[in-house]
Amino acid sequence: MPVSGYDPEDIDDTLEARLGDAELRERLTDEELDAYRSEEASLVDLLDEDEIARVLGVE
Template identity: 50%
Template sequence: MPVPGYDPDDVDDMLETRLQEEDVQSHLSDDEWQSYRNDDASLVDLLDDEQIEQLLEEK
């Protein structure tokens, strides 16, 4: 889910650099985690706006 006013690729890169694997995995279902690990979907595709904002604020 894109965040208004941001390039999804930039947001995805920022999330990946700020978060540890455990942080990401804890916010995804098993199927979402598998899609992310297989590069079938990015974090921006899998997380909603509220989750993205929360993760960025935490880190």
């Protein structure tokens, strides 16, 4: 979900900081978590739009 005017890496960093490791493990499947940790996918790629909005508090 690209957001015009925002760097996806910055959004990923913010999502990771707000979720923390434990919540990341709860929200992502093992395959998604592996893809994220190996940098094959970003949190922006793996979380849906609603989840991102909730985590960032911009619902």
